[in-house]
Amino acid sequence: MVSTNYAPEHAGIGPYATQIAEHWAGSGHETHVLTGMPHYPSWSLDPAYAGVWRRTEHLRGVVVHRRRHTVPPRQTAVRRALFEGTILLHGIAAPPRMGRPDAVLAQLPSLAGGVLGARLAARWRVPYIPVVQDLMGAAAAQSGIRGGDRAAAVAQRAESYALRRGRLVGVIHETFVEPVRAMGVDPGRIRVVPNWSHVPGPSRARAETRKRLGWAEGETVLLHSGNMGLKQGLDVLVDAARRDPAVRVVLMGDGNQREALGRAADGIPNLDFLPPAGDDEFPDILAAADVLAVTQRASVLDMSVPSKLTSYFASGRPVVASVAAEGGTALEVLRSGAGVLVPPEDPDDLLKAVRRLAEDPAGADALGAAGPRHVTAHLSRADGLARIDALIDEAMGGPLT
Structure with a gap:
């Protein structure tokens, strides 16, 4: 998996990446995650990772490969581009040291994660499956940050590159189907894989x-x-x-x-x-x-x-x-x-x-x-993870044994 966000981050896409990876590991699969340094949602580097450029961790059966990147405390088009660029360049310069996997799944956003996932899958010649949690191009255009229109154009090109190379493309809501199709993805390769509730219900009065x-x-x-x-x-x-x-x-x-x-x-x-x-x-x-x-x-x-x-x-x-x-x-x-x-x-x-x-x-x-x-x-964890498994099985032409 390629996902810029991962545990200990507990908001945004991080919990989904973590629960998918731990589910794979718990099912007996050797599971690797290429990710960044914990920084979200505060947009400040977790102090435990200060000065760390690269680190390999073993968390709940998952091998986690972390690569350093910039962390912009304030969002501008230039700072966001630098954030994405450092993720991409460090991931290309120092890919995970591991054997050839059976498939690569990437979560979008970020843009760099999608591009990295596509490149790694091409290098290993294995199926690549991007899952769209959000589209950065539309978000940049509507963000109100300086340079948002230029950032949107660049983001849309990167998203199109990453999505068109997917064997299948997962989207978390049906509202993404048309924008993904407009980027050149055959609608026959798009699958809706809704997220799930990643927290338990309350336990106290x-x-x-x-x-x-x-x-x-x-x-x-x-x-x-x-x-x-x-x-x-x-x-x-x-x-x-x-x-x-x-x-x-x-x-x-x-x-x-x-x-x-x-x-x-x-x-x-x-x-x-x-x-x-x-x-x-x-x-x-x-x-x-x-x-x-x-x-x-x-x-x-x-x-x-x-x-x-x-x-x-x-x-x-x-x-x-x-x-x-x-x-x-x-x-x-x-x-x-x-x-x-x-x-x-x-x-x-x-x-x-x-x-x-x-x-x-x-x-x-x-x-x-x-x-x-x-x-x-509709939103149980078991059902959500089963949808991800089915997406990967279909992209690979059949389940792993």
């Missing part, structure tokens, strides 16, 4: 966790968990907190906009920041909130489904999605029956939805209960 976090009984808590980047448009939650002191807004996680959001939130007593939660407490914190928020900027038509959403569903709490109605996130919220949609970047409509849920606890609980049912029916 809500009241216990709320007391530990200092959330008063009867207080309405609106929580957003995950990456704090430009794409998320989290200013809408800052504005919501400013407009309604009766709603406690909690931003849990990290990202390159964390500092700017902190400045914007100065003087708002009902807005709290929490660091990323550990795996052991993350499900309980989600379940302790009253409403879970997923947000995007109005200019973003996001085809992907954020990893946070599958975790939200598992928590049993209702979701308010402040997103474009045509994107993958909106479609998945409606499909689950576990949440409501509001227009993006509209704090008033967002607050109205939160208040309606707070005023109808039984209705909110019923809405939230649809999430775990959706996970059980």
Whole structure:
């Protein structure tokens, strides 16, 4: 596997890469992962890897080959290009020292991971299978970062290169099928392989966790968990907190906009920041909130489904999605029956939805209960991993024995 993100990263695509690789190893396959240094979602290098250029680790049966790259604390087109370029160049200069594999799977993003996966598979003459978690070209065009249009053009060329070389191409949502086809991939080679809920359900009573976090009984808590980047448009939650002191807004996680959001939130007593939660407490914190928020900027038509959403569903709490109605996130919220949609970047409509849920606890609980049912029916880990196995088996012409 080639994936820029891997354990100990616990947000974004890292948990999926980790669980796939550990599943392979647990099934008796020799499993290697080419990855970067832990840095996400804080976009700062994990101190445990300071000064490390290359390292080979053995984690839960998986051989993990790490290569150093730049880590831009702030996103610009140039810095993102340098990030991707250093991943690509170091991976080419120092590929994993291992025997010829049976197949290579790569997760996109990043662009460099896709290109590296294609090159390694060609070198070994084995099937190459890219899995699209997101498309960087569209994201760069909508990001608002300087040089975004030029970055988008470069990203789309790299994505097209990586995807057209796949024996099969996996996409995590049907909204990706048309953009991938437009890059020159035969639609007959595209397979939909949805992500799964990679966290367990809550294990502690809500009241216990709320007391530990200092959330008063009867207080309405609106929580957003995950990456704090430009794409998320989290200013809408800052504005919501400013407009309604009766709603406690909690931003849990990290990202390159964390500092700017902190400045914007100065003087708002009902807005709290929490660091990323550990795996052991993350499900309980989600379940302790009253409403879970997923947000995007109005200019973003996001085809992907954020990893946070599958975790939200598992928590049993209702979701308010402040997103474009045509994107993958909106479609998945409606499909689950576990949440409501509001227009993006509209704090008033967002607050109205939160208040309606707070005023109808039984209705909110019923809405939230649809999430775990959706996970059980469509987003279980076993089913998700089986879909990945089937994708690789098909690309190879039959299962490994």
